[in-house]
Structures are given as structure tokens and as C-alpha cells.
Amino acid sequence: MADPGETAIGIDLGTSYSCVSIIENAKPVVIPNEWGERTHASVVSFLEDGTVLVGNSAKRNIITNADNTVYSAKRLIGRFYFSDEVKKAQAVMPYKIIEGENNSVRIQIRENVFSLPEISALVLKEMKAIVENYLGHEIKKAVVTVPAYFNDNQRQATKDAGRIAGLDVLRILNEPTAAALAYGFGKDITQKIAVYDLGGGTFDISILEIGKDVFEVLSTAGDTYLGGDDFDDRIMTWLAENFLKVHGIDLRLNKYCLQMLKEASERAKIDVGRDGVAKIGVEGICQDPTGKVMDLTAQLSEAEFNKMVMDLVQRTFKVCDEALQGAKMTAQDLDAIILVGGPTRLPIIRTSVKHYFQKDPMAGIDPDEVVAMGAAIQASSLLDSKSDHYLLDVTPLTLRVGTVGGYTDKIIDKNTPIPIEKSKSYTTNRDGQDKVKIRVYQGESNKAGECELLGEFEFSGFRIGYRGEVRIEVTFEIDTNGIVNVTASDVETGQKTSCTIRLSSGLTEDMIKQAQEKNARTTLARGEAAA
């Protein structure tokens, strides 16, 4: 047993909710907060007096303290300011999303500006505090999970968030892999399984082969623009359109009405999934032009709801097709299906999954907690040199370099086991050239515009010679976190060249250091009283 100071925690940092777990008596357990809550809204609310609220109490502030309450930060983390997701968020989020240096995204709260990793770091700080309060000693190490389909920028930003929160991030772990680990851990089984993970903002499917001590990911596929939030949006549109038809007022034009509408939609989704029908009632959602306060009332049946979201459900199965193809399998080859994420509680998802895989999903797995539990298992195993299971994970996206004319060349295929490296050599194409610029992308298209740009690396410090004379070998490495490292060396002299990243939404070491100090100074107003 590792000494108590060496406890490492597993954190599921979700789009909507987060959860934290540790190993106790050789079993993963979810740690509730002081008020018995086992999952915590990934919401950060900045109060007037400088204190900060995180979790379910912060979520209650989305309407009353809308401008200063940040939610769904995970949808924005690791994105460039010019991306569609950011534009979409700006239209619906009540908090202020602004542009930072190098095309990065920042959140402005009153006169303070935060990077996305800083916001997520506050959620992580709360998770850390929950365990510290429970155990009575400080926690320094953690495994943090991310959607399997997250790209390098998103993984790097999540790792930065952990560091800012004062955590040594032992591993960035893929959520479906974590779920598979929690499912298979300690069971002596040999199975091929699929993990269907529909979260608040992202969808992942991973196909794994698990044995007594080995968890091998055969393939993974996903959609980082598809989650439970999109189901809420469908209900929201339906409610707003009906209200507009009856009263001539578009509730979506006012950000406060929009928040109330959003909250009602989320509740309706949960109710309709549980009870087969949802009664929606929001008192005082807006005022008509004469100043009369108006209420929103509606009833949503399961059949109507299913019709609204059918295309979203179908989209997940297109992704499942892709994953099965990547694993060279058909649905019949699978022994078990594991459902992860709150939205998988919906009957429409369960019946559709059963229909697609021709198999009942596994019962007895909590879709909200299983990822954190898997993260705790991995965290504890990384601290224990005698641990006897091992994870063989893959990179979800093809790594590419930019070539001439807006095209890209493949470097490392998707679904390649990690860690892995590949080298490519370049020659100078001008006399006296002293720099080589390489743009690195992730994605499945040979057109640069259809891939995600990771960054532009500029190598310098190699010998200067005539054109074609100097050869530079560039090595692309994907580490066990799924994070990409690029280095270059002069082939002839073996001299390593220096590298500057010119285009990147990431934080510099200095920025992380400052953010760490700011995070440490921030007081979390913990507790029900604070809300």
C-alpha cells in the first residue's frame, strides 16, 4: 500500500458534470461532497466579493448571476477563437467570450480575464478539495479523463488545467477506456466490448479487447460536437417556436429567457426519459410589450421527444459503424456493450443501442460514475510499480503535416497504438535557408482546411548550406497521454534544432505559472450556505 500522502485521485472532468473517485480497500469508490452529492455540475460562478463557487450550487447561479457564471467550458477548451464551436457558444452563452493572443479563447468576468484551462482548473480544484476534506490530507496527483476523440490541443489544455490546479497529472486518460477498465478490473474475463459514451457535449465509441490483465483498445471514433446538450437544444427550439407562434415573442432573443428555457429543457429531457412524459412550467419567463409577466407551460410526450432527437441518435450509429470498421469487426463479434454518460439513461438511447448491437447493454454500471472509477484505478496503478494490468490505447485521429497548396500528408494513422513515433526528413529548398516551418494537423482529410490545426512549428539553428544540401529529420511522437511532441535534428551532425511554436492556442510556461498562483489564491466558497 502506498503511503497516504501518495493517494492519487481519478477525476472525470465532464462537459456538464464532474465526478471524483479514489481506491479504498482495493476498490474504486466515488467520493461525495460534504452534502452527499456524488456528481458536481462543471459550473464556476464568480461572486461579487471575489469568492468563487463551483458545482451544483454554482449551477443555481446560471440564471441569477448569468454574466459571471461559466458552464460547458469543455466545449471551448483547446479550440481556436475562429472555430465554429466558439462562434456558436458566443451566440448562446450569457458569459463573455473574447479573443486572446494567438487566436486563443478567453472568458471575461467583470475586469478579469481567464483562459479556458484556468476555468477548468477551478472545477478540478473543487474535486481535489472534496477528496482532501474526506481524507483529511492534501492530494497532489491525479488522472484526468478526456473524450477519446479529443485532439492534441484539447488534451494539452486539459493537462494544463490540472497543473494550474496544483495537480501532478499522471495521465490524460480516455473516458471510454476508463469505463472499460472499471468494468473489467478484477474480473477474470476475456471479452470484446464496445463502450458507447454519450456525454453532455461529446460522443465517443471505443471497441476493446479485454483479458485478465490487459485492456487493448482496437479502435475509437467520436464526435466532439454531439452530446446531451444537443438533445436539450431540440426541446428548447420546440418550446421557443411554440411560444413564438402563440404569443409572438421569441424567447431566444433574450439571454436570460434563454437560460430559463435551457434549464426547463434539460429538466424536461430527464423527466420524459424517466416518466415517459414531461410537464414543463416556467413562471415569469418574460414580459409582454405591455409589461405583463408571462409563464411558459407545455407537455412533452416520449413519442414527440423521440421524433425530435431521432437524427441525433442515428448520428451516433454512423460513428459506431466507423469504429467497428476500424476494429475490423461486426456488431455480432461483441460480447458486451457498456453505456456511459447521463443521456444513455434515456429509453430512446437504450432501445436504439440494443437494436444496433443486437444485444442488451450491461446492467449494473452507473453511467455517471464509471469513468471516474476507472480513472481512480489507473491513478492508483500508476503509483504502484507492482500493479499487474496494462492499458494499450490508441490515437483517435490521423496526424498530418501540411504540404504545398493546402494539402496534407499522413504521418501517423488513427487507431495506431501509443506511444509511437515516426520520422520524416526534409531538405532545404533555398540557398542559405536557416528556418523550416512545419504545420501539424489532425484529421481524416488530405485537405488542410478540413483538419484541425495543432500548431506551426518553426525549426532553426541548423547548418546553413546550399538548397537541398541540409537535411533535417523531424520526429513526430504521440505519448501515452495522446499528446503530440515534435522535434527536429540535423541528419548529418545529429544536432538538435530549437523549435518555436508560432501558432498555438496553448499557454506558455510563464502563463501556467501565473495561473497556478492565481488559482492557489482563489478561495472556493464551499457549501450549501454559500449558494
Next chain:
Amino acid sequence: MTDEAFEIEAQALAQILDELDYFQILKVGQAASPTEIKAAYYRESRAYHPDRFSTLPASGLKDNIGRIYKRINEAYVCLREDSKRIKYLADILGGERQKKLRFVEASEQELKKEKEQEVGATPQGRKFFMAGLADMAAQRFAAAERNFKMALTYEPNNPNFKAKRDEAGKLVKTDMSVR
């Protein structure tokens, strides 16, 4: 295995890594079945997966393990897929084995270049090369050699042209000696 013995083994393996082919990396025979390859991959992962050494401070041993394990993954990616494995085996059994120990998938550009080199990248080069091939088929080796030499004046660096010229040249000689 003791820690010390393992450390020595890892260091020895890291040193000769660039001289080993993928079958040697996974410690399987060249005729190994897919099941054997997977079992070997699991066995080597059990020994060298970096997670097993995560508690070690940064050291030469850790670097060696990192290098070895990346190569194990590289070997597995190639050998688990029939099409890649067949090409790889042909590569390492052919000439220049040392240069072909690490599998390289031909990029689209390279494939195009290869095709051009096979039949020639210039219209004149192609014309003489095709004529040479016809001469070879009709066993007119001296004429074939002349045509390949002509083709080479248009594309002096085409390896395929050179190979055919040499082949024809050799046949001319044996032809003469038989007579």
C-alpha cells in the same frame, strides 16, 4: 527477473534496436500466425509498457524503455495487418535489409513517382524503354540493351532503366558465350 538483470537487458536491447527487424522486436518467427503475433505483443507490453515504470524517476533506463516500447508498437502495427506484413517481409528479405527495417508506407506522391520510374517519366524515355522490353520478350538482347541505353540518355537516374540495361547486358554476354 531481477531488476538489475532487467536493466541490463533493456540497455542491451535499446543499443541494438536499429539492427532488429519487427519479427525480432516481437520475438516471433517470420511465419508466426496473427494469434502468435498478438500474444507476443501482449507479452512484450507486459515487460516494457512505460506505465509499469511510471514511478521511476527520469533516467537512462526510462528513456531506453520508452524507445523500446515505441518500437514494439511500431512492429505490432505493421505485422498485425496482412498487406503491410507481406510488403515488409519482402523488403527485409530483399537487398538493403538494413535500410528497410522500419516500415515505410509509400505516400501517394511516392507511388506516382514509382510508377513513372517503372515505365519512364519522359515520352522519349518511355518510347525506348518499351521498345527495349519488346526486344527482351523476342530475345533480341543486344537490341534491347541499345534501347535501354537510349532510354537512359533521357532519364539517366531511372533505377528501373538501369536494372533492365544491366539485365540485357548480362544476357547478351551469356548469349554470346553459348554460341
